[in-house]
Amino acid sequence: MTDQTEAPAANGSEAVIPASKRKKLLIRLAIIVVALAALFVAYDWLIGSKIVSTDNAYVQGSNAMVTPLTSGKIVAVPVTETQMVKKGQLLFQIDDTDQKIAVAKAEADLAAARRQYRAVAAQGSAQADQAAAQAAGVAQAQAQLSAAQADLAKAQTDYNRRKSLQGTGAISADELTATTTALQAARARVAQLSAAVTQQQSQLRSAASNRQATLAPISGTTIEGSPAVQQAKAALDAAKLDLERTKVRAPVDGVVSQVTARVGQMIQRGSTAMVVVPVGSLYVDANFKETQLGKVRPGQTVELTSDFYGSDVVFHGKVVGFAGGTGAAFAPIPAQNATGNWIKVVQRLPVRIELDPKELAAHPLRVGLSMEAEIDVSGND
Incomplete structure (x- = not known):
């Protein structure tokens, strides 16, 4: 009977697995499936829920x-x-060539401005001397006027005395006439000197005004602080800057x-x-799905690998911020979802990741290289 049962197998037909063995195989398979499911749940709970990752990440730089x-x-x-x-x-x-010529011209203009300052100062000094001489002339004219006024007072007294004696025979007509002439001459002299004093004072005021007008452009300044010299300096600095x-x-x-x-x-x-x-200060923009970002916060640590170096080189960084919108929001032609054929698509938001400068120096990257990023979000639990 045993030979008849095994005969189909010998003729090439399928072998029949005994029911007891089949049951054991099914049990083992079920155990394996349950174990794998348990491992998956454990991984998702212990590790997967604490890390979010993406391979949609690229090296960027502020060129x-x-x-x-x-x-x-x-x-x-x-x-x-x-x-x-x-x-x-x-x-x-x-x-x-043109810039060197401009610098030479600006230097000449600066020298001319300094010379002009000195010329104005010298002219002002000369006018000050003229004003001082004019003041001395005023003083001299006033002294002469005072003397003339004293002579007039004396002539007036002599005239009054002789006038009072007229008709008494004590004074001759010629003497009275001479006294009258002397009084008139004294009066004319006082009027003349008064006019001279007025003229001298006017000339003194004019000299002072001229000096003030001459020194106005440089009043209250030094040669290096005067407006004209400062302007020439600024022009020279601009010419030197253009040359540089x-x-x-x-x-x-x-x-x-x-x-x-x-x-x-x-x-x-x-x-x-x-x-x-600037390859020494590159960063990574990782485009995470919106469903992954609920626990992502600035400052969280990130591990990254590059296709350029492979998994043997791990870069470390931290999240520094999020973009202001998704890629679709900033597209030249934004998506129009207010249509009848709209299909919801999970969006991605760029997350800026700062790289460790020392690791970047040891393993240089280039803009545009692909990266894989894993953010540790366990700190939010």
Whole structure:
């Protein structure tokens, strides 16, 4: 009977598993499934619920656009694409002939402004001397007027005395006439000197006004602090700045990229000549699903791996903030969901992650590289 039962197997037909063995296999399979389910639940509870991850993350950087602040012909480009440069390193040189001429002219204008200040001061000093001489003339005229007034008083007294004696025979007619003439002459002398004093005083006031007008541009200043000299200094500083701007230097440490500057090219002020990528201060924008962000907070730690280095190199960082909107919200043509055929799509929000500078220096990255990011959200439990 045993031979007949096993005969179909020998003829190539399917073997029949005994019911007892089949039951054991099913039990084992059930145990394995339950164990796997338990492991999945345990992982999700112990680990998965404390970490959110995404592979939709990319290295970004605040690229420095190199734009000249003066126009001219490029005469030298000592750097090349992909070259590492330091902040302040020369990137390209613009012909500086015009700027050197402008500096020389500004220096001459400054020297002229200083000379003009000295000339005005000297003229003011000369006018001060003239005013002093005019004041002395006024004093002299006033002294002469005082003397003339004294002579007039004496002549008036002599005239009054002789006039009172007229008709008594004590004084002759000629003597009275001489006294009268002397009185008139004294009066004329006083009037003349009074006019002279008035004229001298007027000239003194005019001299003082002229001196004040001459010194007005430099009043209350020194030669270096005068408005004209300050203006000339500012023009010289501007000319020197334009000259310095003919040497375009790296604004940050980084890698030179997108070089469009060429020797002999006429470049305009404000046009982009190249880009410097600050590889030492790169960051990651990780695009997490909106359903993952409920527990994500700024300051949480992040572990990242790059396709460039593989899983052997782990970068560490921290969350620094969230974008102001989803990618769809800032798209040139935003999604219009107020239609009859609308289908809900889970949106992604960029999360900014700051990288450890030391790890970045040890394993340099480049803008645009793919990353995988895992945020530890266990601190929110």
